[in-house]
Amino acid sequence: MKILVIDDDSAVLKYISEILKHDGFNVFATDNGRKAFEQLAQSRDVTVVITDLIMPEQEGIEIIKKIKSEYPYIKIVAISGGGRVSSESYLQLAISFGVDATLKKPFGRKDLLNTLQNL
Numbered sequence: 001m002k003i004l005v006i007d008d009d010s011a012v013l014k015y016i017s018e019i020l021k022h023d024g025f026n027v028f029a030t031d032n033g034r035k036a037f038e039q040l041a042q043s044r045d046v047t048v049v050i051t052d053l054i055m056p057e058q059e060g061i062e063i064i065k066k067i068k069s070e071y072p073y074i075k076i077v078a079i080s081g082g083g084r085v086s087s088e089s090y091l092q093l094a095i096s097f098g099v100d101a102t103l104k105k106p107f108g109r110k111d112l113l114n115t116l117q118n119l
Contacts, residue, residue, distance in 0.1 A: 001116075002026040002045050006036045006063065007052040007079070012105070016050060019109050025116075033058030037066065046074060048119065053080040053090045060090075064097045075119045081105030 003025050007013045013029050020027045028043065030036050034057060040046055049067055053060030060078060067074055078094035079102070091102040101115045 001047050002028070002043065003048045003050060003116075004036060004039055004043075004046045005029045005050045006031070006033065006055070006060075007050075008032060008055040008057075009052070012052070012079075016112065019112055023113060032056075033060075033063040033066075036063060040067075040071060040074075046071075048075045048077065048116065050077045050079060053078055053094060061093060061097060064094060064099055068098050075100040077101045077103060077115055077119070079103045079105055079107070 003020055005013060005016050005027060008031050010031065013031060017027050017029045028039050030039055032055060051060045051063050064076055064078065067076060076099045078091060078099040080090040088104070091104060094102060100119050103111060103115055
């Protein structure tokens with residue numbers, strides 16, 4: 001399974017990537033939506049995108065809408081630690097846009113792997 005991880009927080013990006021690589025996943029990581037779409041255009045075999053919802057260059061909801069439109073076969077996991085409102089509010093919004101799963105930050109290795117297994 002090839003997974004693209006999008007998060008503007010380098011520590012979170014590294015944390016998720018290391019867990020996934022350790023468990024045998026093929027992982028690409030980027031810190032913004034623009035770079036994510038460049039990666040998706042080059043790697044048509046990405047099957048899952050894990051994206052943060054609150055990011056400076058392109059919000060996660062915009063990324064979700066574009067992936068759903070251009071790559072409807074890709075499963076999406078939305079992650080959020082909140083912002084101006086609670087993380088639950090952002091995650092509920094992501095669900096309304098059709099994500100396949102959500103995770104509230106902080107989450108552990110087991111939560112991440114269980115979420116991917118249940119996609």
